[in-house]
Amino acid sequence: MNKMLRPGSWILPALLLLVIVFTFTLSGCGGGGGEPPINEDSARPHAISIAEAAALTANFRNTVDTLNKKCPEFKDSMQLGYSEAFNSDVFRVLLRQKDSTGRLAAGIRIYYGLGKTGQVQLVMVPYDHNGADILNHLISGDNKPVPGVSPAHTEALVVNGAQAMEMGQHCPTVCPPPNPIQPK
Secondary structure (H helix, E strand, O other), X not given: OOOOOOOOOOHHHHHHHHHHHHHHHHOOOOOOOOOOOOOHHHHHHHOOOHHHHHHXXXXXXXXXXXXXXXXXXXXXXXXXXXXXXXXXXXXXXXXXXXXXXXXXXXXXXXXXXXXXXXXXXXXXXXXXXXXXXXXXXXXXXXXXXXXXXXXXXXXXXXXXXXXXXXXOEEEOOOOOOOOOOOOO
């Protein structure tokens, strides 16, 4: 029962194993996650300490509160919240957009918008490596219910039209647990 391998008979199984390993590596099954690597050099200038973030947000909250007390009509016409939260899918959708040359978005631009009720809202679009907004169709309007989004807003997503992202969770109403940046 003990058969010896003929010389050279190991080449075919080794080659097959090499092809399988190479295929899994290319398909992302090697544990890479498929996400592009982070360039810490480009992110580094944007990082600030939590103490600085806490000071900035405290200054903003205090200014809004003072402004709302001094000018009550301002509070009614422009509701400035303290923060707005978006789930990670929003950012992934935006960052996976491609410009007219096929390159992935370089970043996300955030515009300030004002809703019908006076609430300040963040409006986000991807931008390309030249700084131009990428205005693509982002999400299909298949009329499936979207958690936290009104059915009318979901229906308004036009199949061929360019879109932006908005409708985050506003604080106040949906606020994080107390922390140095949002102590209330």
